[in-house]
Amino acid sequence: MSSNPEEQHYASIHWQEDGQPVSGTFDDVYFSRANGLEETRHVFLSHNDLARRWRGMRPGSSFTIGETGFGTGLNFLAAWQLWQETAPPGCQLNFISVEKYPLRLADLQRALALWPELAGLTKQLIAQYPLAPLPGIHRLKLGSGNDNNINLTLIVDEATSGFRSLLLDAPERDGLVDAWFLDGFAPAKNPDMWQPELFNAMAALSRPCATAATFTCAAIVKRGLEGAGFQWHKVAGFGHKREMLCAELEQKPDTAPRSTPWHLPATHQEVRSIAIVGAGLAGCSAARALAERGLRVRIFDRHGQPGAEASGNPQGILYAKISAGPGAQGAFNLAALQFAQRHYLNLGWGKTFQGEPCGVLQLAESDKARKNLPTLKAWAQHYDARGLVRYVDAEEASALAGTRLAFPGLLFPAAGWLVPPEACAALVNHPNIEFHGGTGITAIERSGETGGWALTSGNGVFESDAVVLCGANENRRFPVTDPLPLRPIRGQVTQAVIDNGLDMVVCGEGYMAPSLGGQCTFGATFKLKDPQTDERATEHQENAETIRALLPEIAGQLTGPLQGRASLRCTTPDYLPIVGPVPEFEHLPDTYAALRKNRKTLVAERSSYHEGLYTLCGLGSRGIAYAPLSAELLAAWICREPLPVSADIARALHPARFAIRELGRNR
Template sequence: MGTEHPHADIHWREDGQPLSRAFDDVYFSRESGLEETRYVFLQQNQLAERWRALAAGDTFTIGETGFGTGLNFLAAWQLWHREAPTDAHLHFISVEKYPLRAADLTRALALWPELQPLAEQLLEAYPPLLAAGVHRLRFSRVTLTLVVGEASESFAALRLGDNIRDRQVDAWFLDGFAPSKNPAMWSDALFRNIALLSADQATFATFTCAGLVKRGLKAAGFELEKVPGFGRKREMLRGRLASHAAADPTATPWHLPRHHNALPAGTEIAVIGAGIAGATAARALAERGYQVAVFERGEAPGRGGSGNAQGILYAKMSHRPGPNGDFNLHALLFALRYYPRHCPEFFHACGLLQLAQGTREEELHEQLRHWLAPLDAEALAQPVDSARASELAGLSLPYSGIYFPRAGWLEPANVCTALLDHPNIRLHCRAEIDHLSPSGRGWQLHRAGGEPYEADGVVICCAHQAPGFTQAAALPLRPIRGQVSIAHATEESARLRTAICGDGYVAPASRGQQSFGATFKLKETGTELRKEEHRENLEMLAQLMPRAAQDFATQSLTGRAAVRAATPDYLPMAGPLPDWESLRSTYSFLRRNRKALIPERCHYPPGLFALCGLGSRGFTYAPLAAEVLAGWISGEPMPVTEELARALHPARFAIRDLGKNRQR
């Protein structure tokens, strides 16, 4: 999870305004915080005029130091709706070391009644656990990328190392506590990272004229201008970037294509597969203005690995920092915002209990309990003893666990169908793609018994079948057969109110039936139902709900077997696919020294991407992984840190093999 940051320590003054105890400074002007924001940041960056001049479909990006109460964000959002074209998009990137608790944020924003319609949307999407790292919040026409962490480090973490695509920010709000109160934030490293993230001629505005700020901005390449300040402040600064400094690579850039390969909005992208990977990928691209053609070999979406009657939304949380724990947490947080927004009728937020079956799990949950205690995270996860778990579930449970009140279960096929219901998406079922070949336009998709289909880009989302394409043959995807059992709900089992996850899972009754399982058969691809796997599922269920297992054992069980695909490190793959020979030759020296810095980049075929390897947590992983994929395709700021973008990259295993001098 990385180093977690405490919340802002707020003192509420008699006049109802918040003050930071840590910095002994106010969050906004005594005269009028909203009017100050409008004058200092909106007016001095000339946003109204610039936004009126935008073309259809344009994106404008703002960067901010110090999210604070979110007042600047809401004021910019309000102006955006008033002045920008209706099909343009605002991307707001803000960093915050000490985020406000939801209760404090609610109280602060209540001071501005005219912003309440927008404030309510922000509060609804505000993360229930403000963990370090990137939180991506999407609204209509507006995206907020909120990074929890120290300002300079947070901006550095967003840089992929590409001097073209990193330069996204059109205007900067240099806010935060005054340099006299918080000099550590206003560092040379901060100004350098701001410059490296700035688009050509990016503007800035800041309330301060402190010497260290002026020197830092000048050294980073900004031209400065003093203008009258707001209220009792005599002067403030504004200006624009005059010269760009290129950053030398600090690590081997194997994750970056040799040539900038983002696809412009409006181009056509083919997605192969209509399971949860394909459905989330298609939806993320369609919402960005791409024309998406989805090819599904089955008769309808969500009939493969995503086709069970009930799917559980859960993640494997960890108190230890690292890519697996970070991605699991942020993927869960994103998914809990995603499904209520996109398909609320097919997401059942009945809560989920993750039970500790065995000493190892008990120790892990105890560590999680200590980690969660200071984080004010009850809205996301609550450690519970067996008595409380039983009360929540509605029947007796013998284990303690972690309760996720906002999680639950989904209707997989209906979710996939709902996500694909978008005017920019065309679904082709019973359309199996045999192979891919480059074309003058981009790619040809060759169909059995049909004419080739032409597209500017392709995303391979067909789970364990992905390596069947020559371009994806090097992906180390492992097929895993899983069988789910389905029983008629009994009087006892129907009492279950929450989803339960332990060594297996069981969902509350739906339409008189209950799903439980699933088996885990590595490297098996058969999908026939097996009686012995029904027995395995019943044995698993007997550890959780013994009476229900006894009742179900007397029934003639039905069920479903499907094949999932997992990666060796259990993280999904989301990103561009390299030319594998070019990658191996460009980075061959890693066989001799795996820590060598090789500044060259290899060739990536333009418009070729993959989203696969979701394993058994597909419905949790897919939404955020699709957002990462869309970041690679569109060139927009990433929804994860650079470290996580590399950790999810499809080429990571080939690079690791070179470092180990291993041939796959």
């Protein structure tokens, strides 16, 4: 999260009289002055032969495009338009694009207004564009109806490092790109991008026989393509450009592992049906992400309705705690928050389920929070992240909340609250999902008959190709996931009657949501080593005292008896969720014994994994923010898709990470 005040982040745009955008940094146009849309169709769509390739796709399959230079998004929109016209129903388009200098939203809108025939697609892109296109990876979900499988992975980074950030160091897993759009500013004006390292990263991410097309015939591009195993040839260019290049990957370079592949299963099972154990936010989000990819999903829970345990609170808060320093936790929090805000709006926030993106005030109530606040304020100002988060003093915070507040803090204007059980019900409302309530799973084991999994319950035995364990602390009941270091932490929320509640969510040492049905929800207690879920008057009083310190005027308006519920959060030692394939934990110490002597040793061998077994758990107190992006990552593991986060973050959330760390500590 660190920033250099001298560094440029957003694109510097100069606008010509005819409305054409020109890069002030590179003194080059974003698209052809003759006709940018027709140039895109000629260079990238036609010379990657996309119409013919897409018409021949089998239903349910996917296609991945990689692009250097997202720019105004014109190439993406043109590809999406052609996809709508040619691809069979039920197929998925993955579009990966890097951009070092992203456009501000207003500049993006102005540039794309030049293409009225793309207006419908442009509107969707604008609605999903990150409120703050911060450095890192942003996953955008686009489309509607039968055309709802458009995944745009926008990487804000320099091209080579951006593409490398996706590499899991697994040739069979990383090679996903079918076609490349080699765009970006001309090599003469942007030579730093067109280096051999870029083409090598492209080759690592390519399927065999992947194609590429580019507007340029520069020698540096020819050499780069050749060096990475692409065979290029010249074809007629667009407009005044006499020639351009097409290429095809003939020979993927041999690459040795750069790091120990403890995170990689040795085999991959094709999945058609999947069983999910647990119907909280984790399980319901996982079910929805997989169902949208055409899988047949059955979700099992011992309760009759989704969201009955830790996801059963009357109101839940969508927010994330921003870290002042670099690292996986801060990066994941930011990515998860932005993705979740878009995700719940797409799901029908405030319509399909109760809640509203009314804004969240995160006040610096503690000494530690006040100490960190100047750093966070400077960071938000540097990236002009006001759409996502900005600093507010105590006076402005008071005006926004509608009550007197004594602390400054951060405003998250697009965050808010929702009713978790209703959100769970909305998530599982999909034709590819069957909800089996009142069906607690007591055992899972490999099925010798089908090669999949058998799930045992009081209602019988169910068969499935794969299983995702989303039962929070209950995952420890199954021997295969018992080694996960899950920690239950008791939390009790309180409700009370109030006449005039808050105008937005306020958080500090505790939190309170705006009133719902004449009642407000606040809390929550944090009790380590207490696995009981009984409701306690002492903890209601504790919550009331916490709110009295944070919101003295509001606390004085509370009437009636204090009531609520207690449940168990499921947390991990590093407070990050656990997402991904489940290893055979008993074999890790033997496979990676060398790490005991030197944790940096490169052990090229892969350890054994339970084929077709995955987990998503450990969301702690931030399940509303963490669950959607965690589910998207889970779907990428299961369906072999481009990652929605960097490979470093995928490893930081991996189920095997704790066991590997223990080996590195020689334990």
